[in-house]
Amino acid sequence: MNIYVGNLATESGEADLRTAFGAFGDVASAIIIKDKITGAPRGFAFVKMTSETEGAAAIAGLHGTILQGNMLNVNVARTRE
Numbered sequence: 001m002n003i004y005v006g007n008l009a010t011e012s013g014e015a016d017l018r019t020a021f022g023a024f025g026d027v028a029s030a031i032i033i034k035d036k037i038t039g040a041p042r043g044f045a046f047v048k049m050t051s052e053t054e055g056a057a058a059i060a061g062l063h064g065t066i067l068q069g070n071m072l073n074v075n076v077a078r079t080r081e
Contacts, residue, residue, distance in 0.1 A: 001048070001049050001051070001052050001054075001055030001056070001076065002046060002047075002048050002076070002077040003021075003046065003047045003048070003049065003055055003058065003059060003074060003075070003076060003077055004044065004045075004046060004073075004074070004075050004076070004077040004078070005017065005044060005045045005046070005047055005062075005072060005073070005074050006043070006044045006072070006073035006074075006075075007043060007044075007070050007071060007072055007073045008032065008041065008043050008044060008045055008067070008070060008072070009067065009068040009069055009070040010040070010041050010043070011068050012032070012041070012045075012067060012068050012070075013032070014030045014031065014032055014045075016067065016068065017030040017032070017045055017047055018030050020062060020067060021047050021049065021058050021062070023058075023061075024049070024054050024055075024057045024058035024061055024062075025049055025050065025051055025053075025054025025055070025057065025058065026049065026050040026051065026054065027047060027048070027049060027050075028048040028049060028050050029046075029047070029048045030045060030046075030047045030048075031045060031046050031047075032044075032045040033045060033046070046077055055076075058074070059074050059075065059076065062074045063075070
């Protein structure tokens with residue numbers, strides 16, 4: 001399951017995401033999106049979990065929680081059209 005994570009603090013790293021989501025199951029990947037020119041984090045990321053059940057549990061458990069001072073927005077990632 002591919003999960004969108006919004007409102008990330010600029011200090012948040014991929015290891016922080018793996019730790020937070022790892023509490024709910026196996027994390028296949030965690031990628032913080034960065035600006036192409038400056039390389040600065042853009043404040044959102046995508047986490048891929050190996051199981052739909054674990055992904056749904058992570059969304060329910062982490063949406064609205066605080067990570068490094070910011071309240072997370074966690075939802076199922078939508079595909080680009």
